[in-house]
Amino acid sequence: MANDDDPPPVDMVINGDQVEVKINTTGEDVYIYPDYLLPNIKHEPQASNGNGASQNSTRGGKGRNKKRPPPLKFERSSRVCPILINVLPDQPWPQCxxxxxxxxxxxxxxxxGKLPDLEGPCPNFSQFGRCPRGVTCRFARQHIEVTEGQGVRAKEDKELIRKWEGIRIESNxxxxxxxxxLRKKDYDFKVCDKLVDDTFNARAERKEEVDNATEDPPSKKVKVEEGLTVAIPEKKKIDWTNKLYLAPLTTVGNLPFRRICKKFGADITCGEMAMGLPLLQGHQPEWALLQRHHTEDLFGIQLCGSSPQQMARVAHLVEEHVDCDFVDINLGCPIDLVYKKGWGSGLMGRKKPLEVMIRxxxxxxxxxxxxxxxTGIYMDKKIAHTLIPAVRDWGAQMITLHGRSREQRYTKxxxxxxxxxxxxxxxxxPLFGNGDxxxxxxxxxxKTLSSTDGIMxxxxxxxxxxxxxxxxxxxxWDISASERLDMIKDYVQYGLEHWGSDDKGLETTRRFLLEWLSFLHRYVPHGILEHPPQKINQRIPNYRGRNEMESLLSSPNCADWIKITEMFLGKVPDNFDFVPKHKANSYK
Structure with a gap:
């Protein structure tokens, strides 16, 4: 804990018009007013069984809880046949x-035998005039009608439906x-396969000419054999200047969370990292990572893979079937499973396939x-400055640089x-900077120090x-506890719209909200800081908020996070179990 005489962490010293930029090297603790400090008991993120009891979780290394219970399963025998979920009054009763x-x-x-409905309006029916979950919705009584001899019928609000006509709420x-x-391998990839082969050959020719010449030869355009022609397309223009870019965040960077950030002013959003091979196999959960909300006006998708042929095929699929404004290649993912296969940050050390992939x-x-x-793979060997000009010359139109190596992960x-x-x-x-x-x-x-075009x-x-x-x-912004709670309420609304308002969608929303709360609780209210602002890698002492709700929102106890979800999503099921994917303490 800081002494009263200690100077606050300083980023900028402003003297008249002169700005001296100093990147802060933080102390170990957040500076909190003594009145709010509590005995400093160390909290670890714990598993919770939903009954208020927390359990010690089995934890892997390097920032992730690796042995986590699987999500709740909903057996078919407990769910209504899809053809019976939404039967309108003027439709004949369907037969399976x-x-x-x-x-x-x-x-x-x-x-x-269904669980009681939750309080409040159905997020989908009240917003769009119909609910795709019909009788299985946890707010179903608002939009179903049980009629004598006619079965259970769904209601619709025609006026609301007309309001949304022609608008694609979610795409991709x-x-x-x-x-x-895709599953039958019946998709024609001949053109892009041939393009990759010819790109490899053109690279070999350029290398041979470099070996035999005193001047660098011009970059050769790839020629594809007759019958398989490829015209290099004209690129869509994007103004990247001074944009705020929400990073593609695995697990927590889902569509409802991106909507929250758009509401607060994010300019650019990007889907979670999607792996190339599952996309080519038609794997539904992987394709779900590409989904876009209509409010995301500058939206990209991020792809991860190691093979130029694989990534070229995915690019071909994206070009024909995906609505996005740009495509990002992941060269930054540090996790072992990805790196050891030569994907993510592993690609930074594989220049030949990377060149062919980008071209x-x-x-x-x-x-x-x-x-x-x-910055590179190893902490003491930065290579990004040598790779970036090459990536530019190969055809990339923007780079984002995270200011840490793969070895550092998120420490330092x-x-x-x-x-x-x-x-x-x-x-x-253009180059965007990312970090801290x-x-x-x-x-x-x-931004002042680096002169980057934008910040992620x-x-x-x-x-x-x-x-x-x-x-x-x-x-x-000294955001109040009630304002933070309203933000969480919006997230729940967006989650039930996106994942559905039945039991399965509700528990999916709960699980992703809990993952987010494992980060969100780390915010220290601005009004109780002695020396604001809070820094990202500072250690947070045990403290209380200015009221009961602020204390609850700041709790590092997983059981308290579950209490927060129960305010909006009802009591957790008896067999509920949760361990956060990411360890709560990022300080090293």
Whole structure:
């Protein structure tokens, strides 16, 4: 804990018009007024069984809880047959054509044993005029009608339905016919396969000419054999200048969370990292990572893979079937499972396949191709400054640089001096910096030092999603507990719209909300800080909030997070179990 005489952490010293930028090297603790400090008992993120009891979790290393219980399963025998979920009054009662169907077909009996409805309006019916979950919705009494001899019928609000006509609320769902073609390997990838082969050959020719010449030869355009022609498409233009970019965040960067950040002022959003091979196999959960909400006006998808052929094929699929504004290649993922296969940050050490991958994808896509990378693989060997000019010359149109190596993961401070060096090496290609931005002061100091075209915010957005609003308004926001609770309420609304308002959708929303709360609780209220602002890698002492709700929202106890979800989603099931994916303490 800090002494009263200790100076506050400083990012900028302003003397008249002169600004001296100092990237803060934080102390160990957050500076909190003594009146709010409690005995400093160490809290570890724990598993909770939903009954208020916490259990010690089995924890793996390097920031993740590796042995976690699987999500709740909902057996078909406990769910209504899909053809009976939403039967309108003017429709004949449908008959299931599958004699061995495992679903429930007696809807009235299902309703008798169904859990009580939750309070409040149905998120989907009240917003869009219909609820796709019908009788299985946990707010179903508002939009179903039990009629004598006619079964259970769904209601619709025609006026609301007309209001949303022609608007695609969410896009990039995987069509069944496309999924079938991919699973049967019946999709034609001949053009992009040939393009990759010719790109490899063109690279070999350039290397041979370099070996035999005194001057660098011009980069050769790939020629594809007759009958398999490829015209290099004209790229969509994007103005990247001074944009606030919400990072693609695995697990927690889902569509409802991105909507929260858009509401607070994020300019650019990007889907969670999607793996190339499952996309090519028509794997529904992987395709779900590409889904886009209509409010995401500048939206990209992030792809991860190691094979140029695989990534070229995915680019071909994206070009024909995915609605996005840009495509990002992940060169930054540090986890062992990805790195050891040569994906993510492993690609930074594999220049040949990376070159072919970028050149081929650039020739396939009409959208800009961007790359997100780290400073390098090892802490003491930075290589990004040598790789960035090459990536630019191969065709990438924007780079995002996380100021840490793969070895560092999320420990130590991001190296913004090095990001500045890489910004100069990237010219004239735009470069975004990423790392340790938790407040508008962090944003100003790092933007001023590095002169990057924009800033990407990752963990800072998970802890303080309103940081985008603070940056745009150039102020601190001492957000109240009730305002934070309203934000969580919005997330629940968005989650039930996205994942559904039946039991399965409700528990999916709960699980992802709990994952977010494992970050969100780390916010220390601005009004109790002795020396604001809070820094991202500072250790947080045990403290109480200014009221009971603020204390609850700041609790590191998983059982308290479950209490928060129960305010909006009802009591957790008896067999509920949860361990956060990411360890709560990122301090090293």
């Amino acid at each position: 054509d599958f004699p061995n169907c495992a679903y429930i077909h007696d809807v009235a009996k299902y309703l008798e 769902h995987l069509p069944k016919d496309l999924q079938t073609r 081929a994808m650039t020739q396939i896509l009409t959208r800009p191709l961007t790359v997100k990378m780290r 401070e991001a190296d913004w001096e090095y990001i500045k060096e890489c910004r100069e090496a990237a010219q004239p290609m 931005v938790l407040s508008y002061e962090d944003y100003i100091s790092r 915010i990752a963990r800072g957005a998970l802890i303080r999603p309103w940081v985008f609003k603070e940056i745009k308004e150039n102020r601190h």
